[in-house]
Amino acid sequence: MSLLDRLNNDMKQAMKNKEKAKLSVIRMVKAALQNEAIKLGKQELTEDEELTVLSREVKQRKDSLQEFTDAGREDLADKIRTELTYVDIYMPKQLSEEEVSAIVQETIAEVGASSKADMGKVMGAIMPKVKGKADGALVNKLVQHHLS
Incomplete structure (x- = not known):
């Protein structure tokens, strides 16, 4: 199952379960993948290209988390931590x-x-x-x- 198929299935499930935060993150990731495909002029991305987009999304969130933590904005930091947990689901297993x-x-x-x-x-x-x-x-x- 491709990443976009997984995202679509998870998006439907999040809608049914009324999980707004998860739905929002899935939509952001899906949009990032689609924007990358458009930028590269392709219909579908390769697994490697999908991984690049996912890595970029994780990095952006980690940078934001650091900035919010430094600024003492725990409310925003908690939101980013939640987003990270949802994005990490689609990442390959991390090496120790x-x-x-x-x-x-x-x-x-x-x-x-x-x-x-x-x-x-x-x-x-x-x-x-x-x-x-x-x-x-x-x-x-x-x-x-x-x-x-």
């Missing part, structure tokens, strides 16, 4: 820090990196492997740690 660390070490060995000067080369090789499955900030932190 240990799994990401193992992938980082493996990639460093593959590209022959030895210093922080090779960071870009390592990040370029590792990000396609963990796309959607790990937070970029965590990957960056682990690469820096292993290269130091």
Whole structure:
């Protein structure tokens, strides 16, 4: 079942259950996917493109959450946390820090990196492997740690 099919089914269910918050998030995600398809001039997105859009949605919400928390707006922060839980349902299972660390070490060995000067080369090789499955900030932190 494609992501759009899942979103449509979940949207119908949210309407039946009168879950306004969930319905709103599903509509936002669906709109983001459709806008991306229009931007790329396609009828349907590939799984990789869908994952990119979902990752962008999660990142935007995490950034907003941080800003609202810093500003002391817990009411808005709670709303964003709820949205994040709904968006996370559609994301692939996230890798643990240990799994990401193992992938980082493996990639460093593959590209022959030895210093922080090779960071870009390592990040370029590792990000396609963990796309959607790990937070970029965590990957960056682990690469820096292993290269130091």
